[in-house]
Amino acid sequence: MFEQLSDRMDSVLKHLRGQGKLTEKNIDDSLRQVRRALLEADVNFKVAREFIENVKEKALGRGVLKSLTPGQQMIGAVHDELVELMGEAASPLTLMDTPPTVIMMVGLQGSGKTTATGKLARMFKQQGRQPLLVAADVYRPAAVKQLQVLGESLDVPVFSIEGSEDPITICSVALQKAKQAYQDIVILDTAGRLHVDEDMMAELQSIKKAVGPHEILLVVDGMTGQDAVNVAETFNDQLDVDGCILTKMDGDARGGAALSIRSVTQKPIKFIGVGEKLDALEPFHPDRMASRILGMGDVVSLVEKAQASIDMDEALKLEEKLRKETFDLEDFRTQLKQVSKMGSMEDIMGMIPGVNKNALQGAEMDEGAMARLEAIISSMTLNERRKPNIINGSRRKRIASGSGTTVQDVNQLLKQFNMMQKMMKRMGKMNKPGKLGKMMPF
Amino acid sequence: MLGMLKRLRQGLTKTRENFVKRIDQAIRRYDRIDEDLLEELEEILIQTDVGVETTMKIIDRLRERTVEERTKKPEEIQALLRDEMAAILGGHSPPSTDVELTTGPHVIMVVGVNGVGKTTTIGKMAARYKQEGKTVLLAAGDTFRAAAIEQLEIWAHRADVDIVKHQQDADPAAVAYDALQAAIARNVDILIIDTAGRLHTKANLMEELKKIKRTLGKLADGVPHETLIVLDGTTGQNAQTQAKIFHEAMGGISGIVLTKLDGTAKGGIVLSITDSLSVPVKMIGVGEGIDDLQDFDAKSFVDALFE
Structure with a gap:
């Protein structure tokens, strides 16, 4: 994850590290390369531009030009800006004092909502909680079945209404059932939809209104390109999401989406999916990730x-x-x-x-x-x-x-x-x- | 044919609005072609997922041509841009999806990373071939993901074609082998093999694909006749890497299917891919309907982008 971005950054910064003295011109040159590295990593264009401006301001403000170790100072500035971009600390899920906590999963088709739902369920189960999964994807063929199979393998109950084509009812009834059965976590697996599909987005709003979820998590494919911010922005505008799960981060995608989403929506990335198996879900630590991108390792x-x-x-x-x-x-x-x-x-x-x-x-x-x-x-x-x-x-x-x-x-x-x-x-x-x-x- | 073009235009509405409108706006702000204008165009291209490299190439060409052809008026640059984009896309002859029926079934294997729409694409392809009066058999080769077999079964039912399946977690190579055997025995025209989504970085899963191919080769020569990679149109520059690695692993990909282009404002990935790979884009998905899986035609694509 992030390897290619990290490699590119590394070569740019290595060059800087060796410099005894920096001029404004070679700062500009190297920042242009950083910008290109970011763009190639699918970081949103506007985000990349802002990033570069901020780094430059920071570096000059710290007196990089006069510093004895200008290279180090520059790297420090890039690191700080990366951390700022991605948010500092990890943001865990907020669980309610009075159960059940309702978590609603939303996102585009194929982003990995159902798999992420299964992974969350496994995590909760391991923490000794009783999650209930709700199959609210009534559109994709066999989506309900997929969740049922996952639930079975995790030994977690899955709620569905056979033949129902009304996700709002399914979710509301599920919530009642959860209360009766003392399930303390309810995860709603909604159907994938394009953010430009108004009817489908309205459906999500109705579900939100009907069940009042405590956490709305947007699931985003970590390989998404420049459109990632549009997707995140639209979902956030319509639903006021609480955070994101970035999936497929075990590939060699350069993770630009991760850097852009939080900057544009100000909503944290809470988890990343790093594999196909159900245990492959990790909390996201932005500060540590920034170190990794810059090749500074992640000892913590x-x-x-x-x-x-x-x-x-x-x-x-x-x-x-x-x-x-x-x-x-x-x-x-x-x-x-x-x-x-x-x-x-x-x-x-x-x-x-x-x-x-x-x-x-x-x-x-x-x-x-x-x-x-x-x-x-x-x-x-x-x-x-x-x-x-x-x-x-x-x-x-x-x-x-x-x-x-x-x-x-x-x-x-x-x-x-x-x-x-x-x-x-x-x-x-x-x-x-x-x-x-x-x-x-x- | 006209209906198809209309659908294509509709599917690309988002991209067009984002792309052409912004180009128009940029052009209007300038009274002559200069570096600032070129830089703005560069920005627009990158934001459309054309990719840094391909963008630079296009912008360099524009710079050259404005000098050569003494173009000064900003309005004229749009035509040049359109030209250059068509040149990149047209570099490869438009592939045909018409299947040449040889003796024995024509075998198509469909591969790609997770969640790009492989199974849906196969469903649509099956419906299309069926409409053309061909007999089709599907092989449920995704034995890994929960309920993937059921998903393909529903598609088979919708398209009214047969399906060969095993249990969840069965060896996909065995499914493919059985399916090919059945296809030969039943004398069907086209066999489409679904495979589990896999990230191209997982060496062992890529080996599994090779094994499926090898196993098929034991029953007939030159099988599979086509290997299609399905790419998600909303994927960024990683789509290139995916295509490249699958291409290498499979000993050649015969074509790309680009899905979900209707949802993205960034159809530019088509350019980025065509420019960097020698693999042609064969079909594009511009909507959810069965007819929204279209043959890719460079000219109509560029036209649909600009008009």
Whole structure:
């Protein structure tokens, strides 16, 4: 997500970073390139223009020209402006004190409303709430069925009225049912519609009037072009939406829509969809995203991710081992497992500051590599894992055939482990190993 | 034919209003052609999703031509612009959607990212071929998304054509294989294979598409005869990347179907795509009706934009 924009920004800013002194002219030049990068990323034209003007004003105001580190100052100005553009903090959903909280999903056809509805339901369910899904898309063939299938897989009830073609009634009746059944969240999945279709937009207004939703969420395809702001503006004008969900952000779209929508509507992006599976929904953190776009990494998210997926007890045990220098292959395997729980390697690498994305791109992260490493270690006996020194030629052959790899693979792993052990020893001698080092020894 | 043109014009109303009106307004504000006017035109093109690169190309050409042809009056630049846009679109010969019936069924595979309108497009295509008196079979190859099979079934019912389907989560290659076998056995004219939407960045899902193609190849030579990529007209510059990567993965895409053009004020994506890829735009969707899936014709498209 945002990779291409990030790459472009990177090359422009890299040039600036090296400058000992900036003139107004080379500021203008680089800002023109930033503008082009933004436009190519589908950032709305007006938004891009404003952005550039603001950055320039900020930079000059801070005395970039006289500064000792003009490049840094410039980057700071771009970063601040990006954060301002996208909004600073994450904005979570507001839940009502007296249930049920009613959430209404709206958007164009194919933006991913139904999938997003399923993802939200899963999130609420995990939080221990009782969501009710309402199938209010009576137009698209099999839309109701799609929601029912999702509901079934999540074990969440889905309300629909068979044969009804009146979404307003469906939503109102659903709300009554939810109250009776003590469901504390109601999510209305409305039909996709074009923002230019007046009748359909009027229908949404009627639904809004009838049920009084607490949150209206506009679902927008993250790949939308210059029209994204028109869509957002129209929906917002007619319904006064509370926030957006940007979908399909796991593709290589440059995310210009994300930058434009909030700037034009002043409504926050609350979630982003990052995959097809139902767990692929993340809260949106604008400040962290700005850092990512500028290649400054996102350590906060990385640490959070690590905290969520790493077992603290295991980590403590590991730290103990590191200190006593008894880290063996068995521990290595545990660690591999924990790291792979954090998500794909590409994801993780993207969050580390200073990781050169271009270098990663060609290499195409081999997600299978982790699995292979694990397979190799799992094919060893416990004794071998504890004392890797005893692994001789014939053992290597056995391990290779057991794990479906080659002897070279096994050799490579042992060599890597050896190096790692040396590194660990060095780190163990320091007072406390760094937080990152603890999680990622390679 | 006249009816079709009218529909096209209607579907492109949003784009035209946004585009031509603004060009007119810009032109009226100037009494001669200068850099400021060109910059304003550039802005309008970019806002129509023509894309930075294609826009620059058009503007550069305009700059050259105004010098060469000694054009001074701003009103004249509109004709030049129209010319240049037609040149970009006309660079590729307009493809025909008439299917040449060879021996055995003509197989069309439909691919694209999520939510672009693949299934709907297939429904409309089926209805159209059926109207032309051909026999059509649909293959429900989207076994991933919940209720996708049911959605295609409803379309099959509407168009009154047969469908081959498996269970949810079945191997799509197996569905395609069965469908082709059935198509051969029943001697149908056209087989259209639906596939699950997938982001072009997912390597394993792109592999799955290749597998479907390979599997089909086991039953007959040269199958599928056509691979169409469906792109959402409201998508920005990413549409190019999508087309490019699917093109590479599938060993060649034979055509593009651009949907939802009626909802967007930004029909310019057609130019951006035609300019950067050698793949022709074959059909465009300008409305929800079955007849709103039209063959793409560069000339009528540009005409509809300007008039």
